[in-house]
Amino acid sequence: VRAQVVQGQVRAPSFRYLNREMTLGFLQELVKILFGYICKSSQRSSKVLDFHHPHQLKDGLEGFSLNLPDQPETLEQILVDCRDTLKYGVSTGHPRFFNQLSSGLDVIGVAGEWLTSTANTNMFTYEVSPVFLLMEEILLRKMQSIVGWSDDDGDGIFCPGGTISNLYSILLARYHFYPEVKTRGMGALPQLALFTSEHSHYSVKKSAAVLGIGSENVAVVKCDERGKMIPAELESSIVTAEEKGLVPFYVNATAGTTVYGAFDPLNDIADICHRHTLWMHVDAAWGGGLLMSDRHRMKLQGIERACSVTWNPHKMMGVPLQCSAILVKKKGLLKECNEFCAEYLFQMDKPYNVSYDTGDKSIQCGRHVDAFKLWLMWKAKGSEGFGTQVNKCLENAEYLYDQLQMRTDFELVFKDKPEHSNVCFWYIPPSLRGLPLGTERDKRLHQVAPQIKGRMMEKGSVLIGYQPLGDKVNFFRCVFSNPATQQEDIDFLLDEIVWLGHDL
Numbered sequence: 001v002r003a004q005v006v007q008g009q010v011r012a013p014s015f016r017y018l019n020r021e022m023t024l025g026f027l028q029e030l031v032k033i034l035f036g037y038i039c040k041s042s043q044r045s046s047k048v049l050d051f052h053h054p055h056q057l058k059d060g061l062e063g064f065s066l067n068l069p070d071q072p073e074t075l076e077q078i079l080v081d082c083r084d085t086l087k088y089g090v091s092t093g094h095p096r097f098f099n100q101l102s103s104g105l106d107v108i109g110v111a112g113e114w115l116t117s118t119a120n121t122n123m124f125t126y127e128v129s130p131v132f133l134l135m136e137e138i139l140l141r142k143m144q145s146i147v148g149w150s151d152d153d154g155d156g157i158f159c160p161g162g163t164i165s166n167l168y169s170i171l172l173a174r175y176h177f178y179p180e181v182k183t184r185g186m187g188a189l190p191q192l193a194l195f196t197s198e199h200s201h202y203s204v205k206k207s208a209a210v211l212g213i214g215s216e217n218v219a220v221v222k223c224d225e226r227g228k229m230i231p232a233e234l235e236s237s238i239v240t241a242e243e244k245g246l247v248p249f250y251v252n253a254t255a256g257t258t259v260y261g262a263f264d265p266l267n268d269i270a271d272i273c274h275r276h277t278l279w280m281h282v283d284a285a286w287g288g289g290l291l292m293s294d295r296h297r298m299k300l301q302g303i304e305r306a307c308s309v310t311w312n313p314h315k316m317m318g319v320p321l322q323c324s325a326i327l328v329k330k331k332g333l334l335k336e337c338n339e340f341c342a343e344y345l346f347q348m349d350k351p352y353n354v355s356y357d358t359g360d361k362s363i364q365c366g367r368h369v370d371a372f373k374l375w376l377m378w379k380a381k382g383s384e385g386f387g388t389q390v391n392k393c394l395e396n397a398e399y400l401y402d403q404l405q406m407r408t409d410f411e412l413v414f415k416d417k418p419e420h421s422n423v424c425f426w427y428i429p430p431s432l433r434g435l436p437l438g439t440e441r442d443k444r445l446h447q448v449a450p451q452i453k454g455r456m457m458e459k460g461s462v463l464i465g466y467q468p469l470g471d472k473v474n475f476f477r478c479v480f481s482n483p484a485t486q487q488e489d490i491d492f493l494l495d496e497i498v499w500l501g502h503d504l
């Protein structure tokens with residue numbers, strides 16, 4: 001049977017009516033492709049990416065066409081399409097993929113996602129997701145307990161990414177202070193003000209825009225050279241906003257900033273929020289994973305005083321994308337703020353405890369099951385296993401920091417040891433090493449990282465991000481969230497940057 005599938009004797013339209021053997025044959029071939037990909041992405045000899053420009057992919061490569069056919073393809077071609085899709089993608093599980101905060105390829109997580117799509121159900125009601133909804137409830141309770149909230153407190157929901165989690169926090173804060181906004185809209189409210197650090201994630205401004213508060217009403221609070229919010233600056237920003245006639249209501253503190261990996265002083269910020277009766281949110285999308293580590297959780301001390309927390313297990317805990325939670329201290333607020341009691345979904349006369357129909361807490365209707373893969377990984381690793389994984393990533397960051405400190409061809413962007421797994425640095429090519437500090441050197445240094453990145457993508461041997469930030473010209477940001485990365489990969493990264501950039 002598998003031979004028939006592979007030899008192209010079976011066409012896709014009958015796929016839906018394939019008998020057991022045909023289905024098994026097709027899936028077995030698919031699993032072979034996926035297994036081959038998983039093995040390849042862990043091999044250092046394989047490329048991180050086989051880069052092609054958009055026009056090349058759209059024109060078709062070696063028989064791989066993105067175009068949509070009128071006539072069905074054979075299952076054999078479907079399998080070839082699957083293989084090619086992986087071939088031209090980026091191997092984010094590769095031990096030398098340092099490009100994003102989410103990386104790695106956890107086999108149990110992958111299995112969880114496979115099961116999730118096989119179950120193909122919706123998280124809006126218990127009647128269609130009994131097991132997954134209970135898992136979500138148990139996971140959220142566990143995460144709230146790790147944050148430090150008692151059983152009497154705590155609510156939450158998994159949602160599509162850290163940006164939406166942060167948006168929920170502002171939506172809930174606004175509803176908490178002004179519930180009439182749900183029915184009467186922003187016209188019923190005074191002009192509101194939010195506060196976030198200059199190193200925080202842009203999703204705070206984006207959320208203010210989406211929610212009709214206006215991005216210019218987000219006050220950007222100064223940070224120290226390490227990227228940590230300065231509490232005195234927050235206090236003065238609040239006073240300034242009040243003097244302008246704005247009404248402060250919300251502060252976002254960041255636990256693990258995107259570029260520097262900095263942790264804001266949560267207790268100091270909580271004191272200020274308490275004094276001014278402001279909602280305190282902690283964006284721990286990136287830093288939340290450190291709560292799993294006894295060695296590093298103290299970096300988030302004070303997080304238990306937050307009204308809400310964003311925590312993305314798809315970052316440091318290595319859960320396949322996406323898996324992001326918004327945790328809310330006040331029970332019931334999510335539902336009050338978002339419910340519309342659609343009668344075709346949330347009937348009150350169902351033959352079970354309808355409080356488990358949690359879909360109306362969401363700003364969505366249909367919602368993907370993001371909880372199962374985290375639950376399965378937690379079963380496989382235990383809380384301690386996640387802690388060990390986090391510690392490994394931060395040990396890698398410390399190793400890179402130590403290596404950079406010993407070299408004169410690299411410069412650290414900030415001198416302090418990494419608080420998270422972010423390490424930021426410049427590569428200084430020989431042609432720039434004699435130049436005096438100043439505009440000319442900055443102008444030339446600004447071009448180094450993009451040129452090296454371009455050569456890196458052509459070669460495909462390693463991938464790392466770069467960006468400018470404030471008055472700092474383009475610098476590399478190396479982040480570690482893949483437990484498969486070893487010190488040899490870090491040595492390779494530095495040697496490859498020198499190899500690709502020494503002639504610039």
Ligand SMILES: O=C(O)c1cc(=O)cc(C(=O)O)o1
Binds near residue numbers: 099100101102162315
């Ligand atoms: O979910 C992620 O992997 C993610 C989210 C970001 O906002 C920023 C980044 C990043 O800078 O790598 O990653």
